[in-house]
Amino acid sequence: MDSFIDRVKAKSAVVGVIGQGYVGLPLALVFAEAGFRTIGLDVDGKKIAALQRGESYIRHLGAERVAAAVKSGRFVATLDFDRLKECDAVLICVPTPLGKHREPDNSYIHATAREIAKRLRPGQLVVLESTTYPGTTEDELLPILTAGGLASPKDFFLAFSPEREDPGNTKYSTRTIPKVVGGINPESTEAACLLYRAGLESVVPVSHARVAESCKLLENVFRSVNIALVNELKLTFSRMGIDVWEVIAAASTKPFGYMPFYPGPGLGGHCIPLDPFYLSWKAAEHGLWARFIELAGEINTEMPRYVISRLMEALNQDGRPLRGSRVLVVGLSYKANIDDTRESPSFELIELLKAGGAVVDYCDPHFPEVPRTRKYNLSMKSVPCTAEAFAAFDAVLVATGHDQFKDPLLWSQVNLVVDTRNLIEPLFKDATIPGPKRLVKA
């Protein structure tokens, strides 16, 4: 413990970050920028090669930060897991997806743990950052790490600290978002807190890794349930002829006890659509049904189909069937002003429209082409973000509210807009030009 503390205090400790994705890369940069020698490890040769050239493949992160870290000599990226031996701290940021039947897939964590175990040496700290169900760190990671005979806290420290990355957030960053940390024993909590305090602004110790694991799930379940609530209220109010967006704006004037959440075409991003099911799966093992989580999942998952049904009704009023109609999906990212399509509902919207026989295009200035994902291979190219291009469609479906779409001129010649983000109405509030011929908020 002493040597670990001394090395962190002297900033001579080496920090290894396994998984150089949306979470791992900014985390590695933060430690490099705080003065630590940092090693970024990944199994993806293309990512490592880009990082070695000092390039960022995450646009909102800024290439200059990666370039500066590489140039400083404090950040290296590698495919060579033997370099884990050099690390005093090893932070795990690998994916935790859901399987085909929405069951947790911890295989990446297990594979990473086996790589660490082969090289584990006394005095090291291992921290899991990947989102997972309570118990993973102690029940699954610890046995793999101790298989070679080392024990915690005698030989090494083990903790969980959830990542709270919010891509595109300009107010908070990896360094300034408070970091919850829980070890499998008090010594591990202390060691992990010491390291994070050396790189981040604010660290929040909790009594155990299980609390830290649960904390992350509470945060995401909270969002998923509240989004489902406003999505359901959108359906209810819409049937009553009441605009849910106006209701939310009015409720938001209450200075206490209310926090706005907004409806949309479905859930997106790496966390909210996936993480809650890690908890409901684990709850079933304890004979419990996490009904709020399941219900929220059911409502949110239905949203893309609901939006398409509203679009079909609107086309029908124009005397058009969906089959053969030209439909433009506006926005591919899962949220505004970021170049991130993970779990974006736009993919499902495009697929549902195609399945219904529509002639589908999309527009997203962040994506000239649709990136290939594990689930979708759409091979489409973005239409230009111009009034002429938009006017050529029978219907335009707003899925993401990028700033580039906030020019009233883009919309005034459009025949029918189905807006899932309340993008259009505010644009024409004080505009001197006419809005689209017809606007449906869905």
Ligand SMILES: NC(=O)c1ccc[n+]([C@@H]2O[C@H](COP(=O)([O-])OP(=O)(O)OC[C@H]3O[C@@H](n4cnc5c(N)ncnc54)[C@H](O)[C@@H]3O)[C@@H](O)[C@H]2O)c1
């Ligand atoms: N992106 C977010 O906003 C966010 C926020 C909070 C928590 N999380 C959680 O953080 C974890 C990582 O998410 P992410 O968004 O960074 O994912 P990501 O897909 O962007 O990055 C994961 C990286 O891990 C690499 N990888 C996969 N298997 C590996 C292995 N065996 N060894 C080394 N590297 C390996 C991949 O090549 C990839 O570069 C997940 O558990 C996620 O739920 C993500």
